Amino acid sequence: MSDRAYAFFEEQQQARGINIDEVKVRLKALKIETPSWGYGDSGTRFKVFQKEGVPRNPFEKFEDAAQVHNLTGLAPSVAIHIPWDKVEDYSKLRSHAEGLGLSIGAVNPNLFQDEEYMLGSITNSDAAIRRKATDHLLKCVDIAKETGSRDLSLWFADGTNYPGQGHIRKRKGWMQEALTEMYNAMTPEMRMLIEYKCFEPAFYHTDLADWGMAYNLAQKLGPQAEVLVDTGHHLPGANIEHIVAYLLDEKRLGGFHFNSRKYADDDLIVGSVNPYELFLIFYQILSAAGDSDAAVRKNVENIAYMIDQSHNIEQKIPAMLRSVLNVQTQFAKALLINHDEVNAAAERHDVLGAEDAVRRAFEFDVTPLLHAIREEQGLPLDPMKAYLSSSYGKDILVRGKGGASW
Numbered sequence: 001m002s003d004r005a006y007a008f009f010e011e012q013q014q015a016r017g018i019n020i021d022e023v024k025v026r027l028k029a030l031k032i033e034t035p036s037w038g039y040g041d042s043g044t045r046f047k048v049f050q051k052e053g054v055p056r057n058p059f060e061k062f063e064d065a066a067q068v069h070n071l072t073g074l075a076p077s078v079a080i081h082i083p084w085d086k087v088e089d090y091s092k093l094r095s096h097a098e099g100l101g102l103s104i105g106a107v108n109p110n111l112f113q114d115e116e117y118m119l120g121s122i123t124n125s126d127a128a129i130r131r132k133a134t135d136h137l138l139k140c141v142d143i144a145k146e147t148g149s150r151d152l153s154l155w156f157a158d159g160t161n162y163p164g165q166g167h168i169r170k171r172k173g174w175m176q177e178a179l180t181e182m183y184n185a186m187t188p189e190m191r192m193l194i195e196y197k198c199f200e201p202a203f204y205h206t207d208l209a210d211w212g213m214a215y216n217l218a219q220k221l222g223p224q225a226e227v228l229v230d231t232g233h234h235l236p237g238a239n240i241e242h243i244v245a246y247l248l249d250e251k252r253l254g255g256f257h258f259n260s261r262k263y264a265d266d267d268l269i270v271g272s273v274n275p276y277e278l279f280l281i282f283y284q285i286l287s288a289a290g291d292s293d294a295a296v297r298k299n300v301e302n303i304a305y306m307i308d309q310s311h312n313i314e315q316k317i318p319a320m321l322r323s324v325l326n327v328q329t330q331f332a333k334a335l336l337i338n339h340d341e342v343n344a345a346a347e348r349h350d351v352l353g354a355e356d357a358v359r360r361a362f363e364f365d366v367t368p369l370l371h372a373i374r375e376e377q378g379l380p381l382d383p384m385k386a387y388l389s390s391s392y393g394k395d396i397l398v399r400g401k402g403g404a405s406w
Contacts, residue, residue, distance in 0.1 A: 006368040016338055020369075023335045027373050030331055032258075032324045033105040033306040034068055035079045036061040039320065041405035042310045049312055053396040054403035058085040059096050060396075061404065064317055066100040067392055071383035073374075074324045077105035079153065079306055082140055084110065084404070090146040104147040106193065106255075106306065109140040112157035112201070122178035123158040123171035123207050130174055137182040144190060151255070151304055152186070153228060154179075155195040159202020159209075171207050176220060183221045193228035193254040193304065194218055198235050200265055211243050218252055226254025230308060231270065231278070232261040241280040248288040251295045255304030256281075258327060267310035269319060271326030278327070279362050282334035290339065317393065321384050332369055336361035 013020050039061045041050050055061040062078055069075040078097065087093050097104050111121035111133050119125070121133035137154075144152055158175070160166045183192055196214040197206055208214055211227055218225035227247050231240060247253035258270040258278070271278050289300045305327065311319040337358055345353035371381045380386035387393070 006372050009364075009366075009368040012364075013336060016336075017340070018336055018338060023332070023369070024373050024376075026335055027328070027332055027369070028073075028377065030074060030328060031076055031305065032074050032327050033077045033079050033304060034065050034075045034320055034324065035081070035108075035307055035309075036065070036085050037081050038307060038309055038311055038323075039064045039316045040084075040403060043312050043405075044310075048405055050401045050403075050405070051315065052401050053393070053399050054316060054401075054405070056399055056403040058087055058093055058404075060399070061085070062093075062097050062100055062102055064396070065320075066102055067317055067387065068320050068324060069102060071321065071380055071386055072324055072328070073377050073379050074328055075320075076101065077103045079106040079108060080104060080143075080147070080149075081108045081110055082136075082143060090143055094147045104149050106151040106153040106304065107140045107144045107147070107149050108153045108155070109137050111136060117157070119160075120158040120166065120171070120207075121156060123156075123166070123174050125166065125170075130178065134178040134181055137178065138185050141182060141185045141190070145187065150189060151191050151193050152182070153193045153195065153255075153257075153306070155197065155228075155230075156208055157201050159199075159206035160204045161202060162204050165204070168205060168207075175207055176217060179217065179221060179225075183225060186224060188224070190224060191254060191302075192218075192221065192225040194225060195228040195230055195233070195257065197230065197233040197265065211247065215247065215250065215252055226252050228255050228257060228304075229253070230257035230259070230265075231281075232257075232259045232265040232267055232308075236263070240277060241284045244281050245284040245288070248284065248296055248299055251299045253299055253303060255306055257306050257308030258323070259307070259309045267308070269309060269311075269314075269323050269326065270307065271330055272322075275326070275330055276362060278330040279333050280358075282331050283337055283358060286334050286337065287339060315393070317387065318384065321387060325383065328370065329366060332366040333362050333364060336364055336366070 010020050040054050041048050055064055065078045094104055116129045122130055124130050194214040194217055196208040196210055198209050199206055214227045218227055260268040260270050260273040262273050288296050291297055307323050342354050342357040345357055374381050
């Protein structure tokens, strides 16, 4: 992208009242956590399609993640999933990550793949199974202590398929009981991020079915418990940016699992189906960043932006590159919203003027801006092109097929 293109872009934004220097500072501060499982084989309920070159262990997952961070400057931490990423010595995994310029991010317990969990984990009617599940949660707290992780990211497959299959109110109590024990084991620096999902794999009721249930549980547990919004975990038509705004106002928005959906929890690359929704989510966050309430501003600063996608048919590293670059692009566009203009139009009841002030930012091509900040950071102007022209993708083929997977 030429200097002339950037100069014209800068002129346009200054004429609109946008402080381009501030925009660049915020863009450079954006950090997106990638998931270890996104680098391994994954699949649908029908099939896992194995790819050549996928990592064979957690150490190789971090090596692939380092490629994404080194090319984009966006992804310095990697979430781990236990037991998918179980190792004998977590301090060794931490040292390996740090040697690659990375850190270990959120620790994700797995409470949905053991045979005993068919009818629930911490909400199972069998007390022995609930105990096993709770012990796993406590183990993950210990792993977070060893890896220096701040966040414990919780998603439960618990629910029922038929009326009468389980006692809904008892299950609610059992869940609170288990998470209270986990909460009390956390250090003061840790956070519990509570995720929700309207359905799947449970189809009649899910124990944590929506953001309100997750929020209510977080409120009961204490200030270190917050809500995690997975953008694919909503029914069609749900206004996710409204949920985001509400949680921000309550100072309980812990973070995101970014992906994209056409129907339900499709786990497609974020921004690939409805990029405007992602842009509008950032609009609400950036609006809250200028709030008069210091607690709201602090909540914005602590939001964990994480990828959670199932790269079934894609090559893993290019898919992750596309994911983080899509987030960066929509964040950049949201930074171009003139909030004073939006608010002034809304106050004078100019419906179309307010909508136009938001949409106009989305319609800008931010390529000159992204190229400018990458150049300033010493990064390739086109990270995807840089990766595809490197030898890394070919070099890892020696790993063969059958590496880390579900």
